[in-house]
Amino acid sequence: MIHLTPPFTEEKIRALKVGDEVEISGVLYTGRDAVHKYLYEGGALPQEVNLRDGILYHCGPVVMRDEQGGWKVTAAGPTTSIREEPYQWRIIRDFGLRGVIGKGGMEGKTLKACQEHGCVYFHAVGGAAQVLAECVRKVRNVHLLEKFGAPEAIWEFETERFPVVVTMDSHGVSMHDTIYQSSQKALASRL
Amino acid sequence: MRALADSLLELIRRTSAEIPDDVRRAILRSLEDEKKGTIAASALKIIERNIQLAKQKSQPICQDTGSILFYVDAPVGFDQIAFSEVARSAVTLATKKGFLRQNSVDSLTGKNDGTNVGPGAPAFHFHQRRSPDIQVRLVLKGGGCENVGAQYSLPCESLQANRDLDGCRRAILDAVLQAQGKGCGPGILGVCIGGDRATGYELSKTQFLRMLDDRNPHPDLDRLEQDVLKTANELGIGPMGFGGKTTLLGVKICAANRLPASFFVSVSYMCWAYRRQGCDLDAEGAISQWLY
Structure with a gap:
């Protein structure tokens, strides 16, 4: 098990290989369909959000207000990443992402951007909303909540030992x- | 039916937070089968812990609380309109309480009004019967697994799938191959051979109401179910597509008549977070027994 902590430098990310089990501590930003389309089309990132050397999490969490008026994450598993395949490469390139967390994997354009710009794709366990919500120690902030609604907003999570697997690394290798x-080969011999 | 609203709220809460025992047993068995120290074993351990945590905290197993599918068996004279109204309110209340995510979007405007109620949502399937009992079953099916469902029209030349059981087998296994880990495997397949496009998919989903360890009474379908399950688990796709022995937890297949011109094989994929529950209701609408 590799423990990844900030700063998420290119060197640390380049050292990761497909199949590595990693626990991430530090800030994760959520972003899913609406955010990707918005940024790809030239939408401005809110000033307080800095994705450079950051990690973007494909997640539409369930977040409730707590008694003190803060936020409490009650479910926060990954959403299917492939929907962001048309957009992800440019967001990696232009915003300097070092990691993307999601589920189901991504394809060629993203893999190439990971290789060119020093980024990896981390696969979280889909459906594990409670285990992953427990790794979110604090909700630091939320952005674009009015514009996109709760599941699609950019949430800033402080995480501790958030478990993922590297399934696409920065060397052009994809487990998917x-x-x-x-x-496919195994199936062909069984038909 | 004074107790109906409370009963449906509890049915939704329990379905969202608690995996049925038959599914949990299958997941524990697959954890034993996977080699220790593999990524597949780690993934299944996280899944197992997630199941415990969700139940303990009474919170959604998965944040995608899914399409809300009610299956209601009721006697002649049962007021379906009144039931639907109470169920819609229960869904909205369950959303406020966080048992369901605000998960229903207007397809034209993109607006999410946060109620989970709208055209086609939730979905109701009523079945009239002679017995006086009322049974309500609920399935919550997330979008990740719904997106990997597939419908094949046979013959299909690229799969060398003809209009026979071997052709059906080829189509179903192709769906498993294409799904890889994207549907949050290990998954469960519900399949319908025949029907039209709409009823085929609809009937494929009713297969999710069966117990995971039951056997198909039809010998040909039983053989096909066992064969597809065994073959799929030899492909090395594994939990989440991380590789490993457990690609599917179950395969359930039914058949419906078709037109001479059509031969559809409709495959619905259910994720490991297999949320289905049901209950018998008494005359007041109170829960008299859980079904799973």
Whole structure:
């Protein structure tokens, strides 16, 4: 198990390989469909959000107000990443992301951007909303809440030991490609 | 039916927060089967811990609380309109309480009014029957697994799938291959052979109401279910597509008549977060027994 802590430098990210199990401590920003389309089309990032050397989490959490008027995350698993495939490469390039967390994996354009700009794709366990919500120690802030609604807003999570697996690294290797090919071969011999 | 609103709220809470026992047993079995120290084993351990935590905290197992599908068996004369109204209110209240995410979006405007109620949402399937009992079953099916469902029209040349059981097998296994880990496996397949496009998918989802460890009474379908399950678990896709032995937890197949011109195989994929529950209701609408 590798423990990844800030700053998320290019050096630390380049050292990661497909198949590495990683626990991330530090700030994660959520962003899903609306945020990706918005940024890709040239929308401005709120001033307080800095994605450079940051990690973006494909997640639409369930967040409730707590008794003190703050926020409490009650469910926060990953959403399917492939929907962001048309947009992700440019967001990695222009905003300097070092990591993307999601589920289901992504394809060629994202893999290439990871290789060119020093970024990795981390796979979280889909559906594990409670285990992952427990790793969110604090909600620091929320942005674009009015504009996009709660699941689609940018939430700033402070996390501790958030468990993920590297399935696409910065060296052009994708576990998703490898397993697709081997399973296709295994199926062909069983038809 | 004075107790109906409370009963439906409790049904929604329990469905969202608690995995049925048959599913949990299957997940524990697959955790034993996976090699220790593998990523597959780590993923299944997280899944197992997640199941415990959700139940303990009475919070959603998965934040995508899914399409809300009610299946109601009721006697002749049962007031379906009144039931639907109470159920819609229960869904909205369950959303306020955080048992359901604000999860229903107007497809034209993109607006989410936070109620989970709108055209087609929630979905109701009523079945009239002679027995006086009322049974309500609920399935919450997330979008990740819904997106990997697939419908095949046979013959399909690229799969060499003809209009026979072997062709059906090829189509179903292709759906498993294409889904990889994207539907949050290990998954459960509900399949309908035949029907039209709409009823095929609808019937494929009713297969999720079956117990995971039951057997199909039809010998050909039973054989196909066991075969697809075994073959899928030899493909090395594994939990979340991380590789490993557990790609599927179950396969459930039904058949419906078709037109001579059509031969559809409709495959619905259910994620490991297999949220289905049900209850018997008494005349007041109170829960008299849980079904799973």
